[in-house]
Amino acid sequence: MRFAGYVFAPRLLPTVAYLVLLVLLLTLGNWQLDRADQKRTALAERAAATRAPVVDLNEVAATLGTHEYRRVAASGTFDEAHQFLLDNRIQDGQVGYRVLTPLRLDDRDAAVLVDRGFVPIVGDRQTLPDLPPVEPQERVTGRVGRGPSVGLRLGDPSDQPTQWPRRIQYMDFDYMQSTLDYPLSDYLLVAGPLTNEVVAQRTGRDAWRFGPERHEGYAVQWFSLAGALTLIWLIVNTRREKRGGAA
Numbered sequence: 001m002r003f004a005g006y007v008f009a010p011r012l013l014p015t016v017a018y019l020v021l022l023v024l025l026l027t028l029g030n031w032q033l034d035r036a037d038q039k040r041t042a043l044a045e046r047a048a049a050t051r052a053p054v055v056d057l058n059e060v061a062a063t064l065g066t067h068e069y070r071r072v073a074a075s076g077t078f079d080e081a082h083q084f085l086l087d088n089r090i091q092d093g094q095v096g097y098r099v100l101t102p103l104r105l106d107d108r109d110a111a112v113l114v115d116r117g118f119v120p121i122v123g124d125r126q127t128l129p130d131l132p133p134v135e136p137q138e139r140v141t142g143r144v145g146r147g148p149s150v151g152l153r154l155g156d157p158s159d160q161p162t163q164w165p166r167r168i169q170y171m172d173f174d175y176m177q178s179t180l181d182y183p184l185s186d187y188l189l190v191a192g193p194l195t196n197e198v199v200a201q202r203t204g205r206d207a208w209r210f211g212p213e214r215h216e217g218y219a220v221q222w223f224s225l226a227g228a229l230t231l232i233w234l235i236v237n238t239r240r241e242k243r244g245g246a247a
Contacts, residue, residue, distance in 0.1 A: 010237040018233040022226055029222035036215035043211070045069075054141075054194055057112060058105050064146055064187040071194050073141045074112060076105040078134040082180060083165040085128065086148065089118060096120035097167070098148070099131055100176075102184060103140060110183045113176065114140055115147070115190045128165055140191055147171040147188040 049069035055062055057074035078101050085097035096119050102111040119129045148171060157172040166179065177184045 006238050006240055008234070008238045010233070014233070014236065018229065021229055025222050025226040025229065029219045029226065032215045032219035032222060036212035036219070039212040039215065050143075055144075057189075058107055061108075061110070062144060062185065062187070064144065067144045068146065068187070070144050071141070072144055072189060073139065073194070074103060074105055074189065075137070075139045076103045076111070077136060078103055078114070078138055079111065079180075080134050081164060083131060084113075084176060085119075085165050085167045086171065087167050087169050089148070091118040091120075094120040097129070099165075100188070101134065102180060102182075103138065103189070104182065110185060111180070112185045112187070112189045113173075114142075115145075115188050117191070128167065131165060140189060141194045142189050142191040144187045145190045 046069045049067075050071065052070055055067060055070050055072045057072050058076075060067075062070070062072065080101070082102060084100040086100055087097055089096055089098050099116040099119055100113050101116050103114045104111045116132060116134075119131060122129050155169070157168045157170060157175040158166050159169070160167050168176070171188070173184065173186050
């Protein structure tokens with residue numbers, strides 16, 4: 001191809017390499033845009049959940065799939081004899097446990113696992129800390145969540161399978177259900193106030209390391225690299241046309 005004294009003659013192997021890299025860069029850019037859309041949708045759903053009416057767990061059989069992030073309230077009796085300690089939690093620079101206590105709901109043959117807060121490790125790890133006391137009858141408020149997640153689940157959930165309180169290394173509702181003689185719901189009730197502002201803060205952008213804007217920025221970077229690659233390919237394969245001299 002000739003134009004304005006230049007010849008554009010792309011060679012086969014560089015062109016194949018260019019096309020492969022171009023497809024890769026465009027794919028990565030589009031993937032980041034998809035991630036941004038997913039997070040934007042999830043944030044909108046979470047915001048809507050925090051504005052929805054409070055769910056009374058004594059009247060509604062909530063599930064994680066249909067009620068995640070919803071504000072809830074429940075009345076019942078804490079099973080103080082069967083509490084779980086979620087290991088390897090950090091708060092204010094201290095290492096410790098999240099205290100997870102089943103709340104047996106009034107007027108229902110069911111229980112919900114309540115996150116009652118953080119307790120630090122004191123002294124030897126083989127000695128479990130004293131747990132905050134519970135009242136015989138409780139009215140608990142908070143939100144529905146899935147609990148802390150882990151990348152890999154190595155070994156059994158608990159390294160103390162016969163001891164109560166029971167230390168667990170990761171959230172496993174099936175395992176916790178198997179240790180109890182009553183039905184346990186498939187979600188965690190994270191105890192706290194019912195104000196929209198507090199719940200929205202806990203269920204908003206802090207749930208991820210960064211929000212949709214960061215993904216959009218990454219997409220711009222990938223598309224910019226695709227543009228730069230195309231410019232380099234055009235320049236490398238374009239040369240000035242040679243003109244024959246006079247006889």
